[in-house]
Amino acid sequence: MRESSGSAAAYHLGRHLPFALSLAGGLALWELVGRESSPAFLVPFSTTMERLWELLVGGTLVAETLDSAGLFATGFLLSVVVGIAAGLVLARVQVLRVALEPYIMILYATPMVALIPFILSLMGFGFIPKVLVVFLFGVFPVLYNTVEGARSIKPEMLEVARSFRSGERALWRDVMLPYTLPFAMTGIRLAIGRCLVGMVAAEFFLSSNGLGQLIMSASQNFDTGGLFAAITVICLIGVGLMRLGFALESRFAHWRK
Amino acid sequence: MSSAETNAAARIRVRGLAKRYGAFEVFRDVAFDVGQREVVTIVGASGCGKTTLLRCLDGLLPADGGEIWIDAQRLAAPIAGVAMVFQHFGLFPWKTVYDNVAYGLRMAGASREEIGRRVPHFIALVGLAGFEQAYPYQMSGGMQQRCGLARALAIDPAVLLMDEPFAAVDAQTREILQFELLRIWEGKPTSMIFVTHSIEEAVLMGDRVFVLKGRPSRVAETIAIDLPRPRTRATLRLPRFAELRERVWSTLMSEARQAEFQLSGG
Ligand SMILES: Nc1ncnc2c1ncn2[C@@H]1O[C@H](COP(=O)(O)OP(=O)(O)O)[C@@H](O)[C@H]1O
Ligand SMILES: [Mg+2]
Numbered sequence: 001m002r003e004s005s006g007s008a009a010a011y012h013l014g015r016h017l018p019f020a021l022s023l024a025g026g027l028a029l030w031e032l033v034g035r036e037s038s039p040a041f042l043v044p045f046s047t048t049m050e051r052l053w054e055l056l057v058g059g060t061l062v063a064e065t066l067d068s069a070g071l072f073a074t075g076f077l078l079s080v081v082v083g084i085a086a087g088l089v090l091a092r093v094q095v096l097r098v099a100l101e102p103y104i105m106i107l108y109a110t111p112m113v114a115l116i117p118f119i120l121s122l123m124g125f126g127f128i129p130k131v132l133v134v135f136l137f138g139v140f141p142v143l144y145n146t147v148e149g150a151r152s153i154k155p156e157m158l159e160v161a162r163s164f165r166s167g168e169r170a171l172w173r174d175v176m177l178p179y180t181l182p183f184a185m186t187g188i189r190l191a192i193g194r195c196l197v198g199m200v201a202a203e204f205f206l207s208s209n210g211l212g213q214l215i216m217s218a219s220q221n222f223d224t225g226g227l228f229a230a231i232t233v234i235c236l237i238g239v240g241l242m243r244l245g246f247a248l249e250s251r252f253a254h255w256r257k
Numbered sequence: 258m259s260s261a262e263t264n265a266a267a268r269i270r271v272r273g274l275a276k277r278y279g280a281f282e283v284f285r286d287v288a289f290d291v292g293q294r295e296v297v298t299i300v301g302a303s304g305c306g307k308t309t310l311l312r313c314l315d316g317l318l319p320a321d322g323g324e325i326w327i328d329a330q331r332l333a334a335p336i337a338g339v340a341m342v343f344q345h346f347g348l349f350p351w352k353t354v355y356d357n358v359a360y361g362l363r364m365a366g367a368s369r370e371e372i373g374r375r376v377p378h379f380i381a382l383v384g385l386a387g388f389e390q391a392y393p394y395q396m397s398g399g400m401q402q403r404c405g406l407a408r409a410l411a412i413d414p415a416v417l418l419m420d421e422p423f424a425a426v427d428a429q430t431r432e433i434l435q436f437e438l439l440r441i442w443e444g445k446p447t448s449m450i451f452v453t454h455s456i457e458e459a460v461l462m463g464d465r466v467f468v469l470k471g472r473p474s475r476v477a478e479t480i481a482i483d484l485p486r487p488r489t490r491a492t493l494r495l496p497r498f499a500e501l502r503e504r505v506w507s508t509l510m511s512e513a514r515q516a517e518f519q520l521s522g523g
Contacts, residue, residue: 175349
């Protein structure tokens with residue numbers, strides 16, 4: 001018993017050791033280079049952590065993070081709901097799909113940052129234009145993957161449903177939606193990353209608060225420690241959300257081999 | 258069963274059925290009856306229209322001429338009481354065995370209580386007890402088709418349509434499934450149309466074998482299979498079984514040979 005748990009520990013050590021070593025090495029490199037650099041553009045890891053602690057204790061970081069989280073959540077959920085709903089409709093109604101496909105392709109390919117000045121001049125500052133930016137960053141991957149997914153359903157599946165006399169509503173609930181969900185999940189995973197970019201970009205241009213503004217003001221005040229502290233937080237949030245996205249995707253796609 | 262009896266008790270009546278895909282005529286003038294407790298097997302070369310015929314009989318595909326009657330109902334769309342078992346199994350990969358078997362019942366509007374009672378019964382009947390929570394991708398082809406069979410049987414169909422149900426499983430499993438299906442059918446005989454390209458399977462399962470032939474195809478021969486029921490492994494060793502198999506074989510081959518001559522001539 002003891003021996004097997006010992007070998008399990010060894011196994012985990014072997015699995016995670018390279019990662020732990022490379023992370024420690026990276027942070028050490030940051031520390032060393034940071035100490036040799038001018039604090040105007042790089043501070044070491046330790047200084048960043050000190051500043052992070054100050055911001056955390058002072059309450060600024062929590063407030064700005066919550067502000068950003070509210071923006072992210074609103075824009076992201078909106079892009080998921082609209083992307084899936086519109087995607088299913090487009091998959092089912094061919095005329096609409098053919099008519100709108102060029103716009104979708106163009107908007108999916110356009111770097112959304114390019115639209116921010118336009119949104120600014122149209123709607124000014126405030127919560128709604130920021131949400132719009134986050135939404136625009138996230139909606140197209142969801143929409144696109146949902147349409148492609150729903151369209152790839154095999155005619156045999158639909159025939160089975162017809163053979164068992166499924167009505168239209170049951171067809172959606174039992175066949176179309178569960179079939180399409182894993183594809184939509186791939187879009188949602190992509191949308192998580194893009195909405196995070198959208199969030200920071202919106203806060204750069206359209207905001208007086210949030211993590212994006214924390215970065216902007218720290219940089220303007222030559223608070224390099226604060227700058228890296230904010231970047232670190234965004235980085236951690238991004239990694240966490242990505243993992244959540246992969247977990248969600250595999251939860252709904254386990255049957256898809 | 259004499260043919261007079263068969264007609265008196267006909268559950269399925271097909272008259273002058275014709276089907277085209279565009280300019281391509283699949284079959285024409287297909288007419289037959291199937292009794293209430295009769296198994297008709299259909300054999301024919303690949304591409305001769307067996308699946309198309311079954312899809313018409315299930316109401317999935319409109320015919321271009323003729324009529325299909327199930328009891329007193331003229332078929333125009335899928336109706337209750339007719340269930341299909343698909344060659345490609347047709348299971349929903351995101352549903353467990355339990356939910357796949359429950360699917361037909363739910364679509365038929367069965368009560369929760371009825372579903373809870375019938376689903377376990379039919380899962381056990383096809384030998385899948387213990388696999389209720391398994392997903393199709395976790396099971397062999399043979400087990401998947403057991404599930405497809407349970408889903409069809411669960412709605413208590415008066416007519417079972419089987420489209421080469423065992424063609425996609427390995428030979429051993431296929432033999433096991435044939436005898437299990439015979440056992441299940443003996444327990445509750447219904448009208449069954451069983452499409453296969455295996456001559457042995459056609460003779461083993463059927464009360465009559467229809468040979469689908471020609472271009473466009475039609476029911477060119479009907480061969481009565483007067484083997485005793487219940488059919489078991491011992492049936493395969495009867496001299497009569499070998500005779501009937503030879504008859505179906507030579508009927509099918511006469512066309513295959515013609516087709517070959519036409520090919521080499523053209
Ligand atoms: N949807 C379709 N459109 C056009 N041709 C079809 C279609 N389905 C089947 N066919 C053609 O009709 C013929 C009969 O097909 P099928 O009924 O599947 O034959 P079988 O089941 O006997 O192998 C084949 O030549 C096939 O290519
Ligand atoms: Mg076929």
